[in-house]
């Protein structure tokens with residue numbers, strides 16, 4: 444069994460289809476979900492989006508600190524349903540949340556981090572990563588589908604992280620959206636960056652597709668895996684598991700030992 448202490452979902456669960464959300468709801472391990480741009484639903488009324496948020500209940504961490512009984516980490520959600528590219532609110536987002544400005548989004552993220560325990564590692568969970576991590580196609584949040592390649596991160600997230608770092612450490616920022624495999628056969632994306640000065644790690648978990656079959660015909664499923672010890676990040680990797688929960692392949696991104 445994988446048996447993680449916490450499970451984080453980086454979004455793009457199913458284009459408004461509720462089956463994945465309902466499956467996530469059955470997980471008894473502490474779970475945090477941030478919805479992605481593909482979870483906005485096809486209706487401009489925001490009804491599909493609101494129904495997913497409602498179904499997720501406490502597991503949805505949009506702009507808030509997750510509340511678990513005995514948390515081992517603090518998880519703060521960023522702006523949900525982001526498609527990257529600085530700051531943009533879709534019609535569905537406006538319908539579900541109102542006209543949230545960039546400044547308001549920053550205020551919500553920072554306020555959520557402010558009430559997180561100082562004793563626990565702080566993880567920020569986002570659908571798109573922040574700006575400021577490079578503008579190459581292969582950068583961790585770089586635009587690869589259109590020339591020129593530019594930084595396609597979220598501006599409100601970068602500003603939030605910078606503000607939080609003035610008062611405490613942000614241990615890890617986890618996000619998805621920007622697929623690992625680059626368009627036009629240009630290879631793969633950088634998926635991990637460690638800001639050693641501020642001791643903040645950034646992890647892009649968007650392995651697409653997450654399920655596949657290896658050369659022997661075994662089904663594999665990808666998870667990004669992170670471990671903390673004594674409030675310090677000690678390990679980060681991409682892992683492909685077999686159906687029997689054994690690791691078929693591991694790409695180690697960081698290992699303190």
Ligand SMILES: [Fe+2]
Pocket residue numbers: 455479480481525526570619620621
């Ligand atoms: Fe996405």
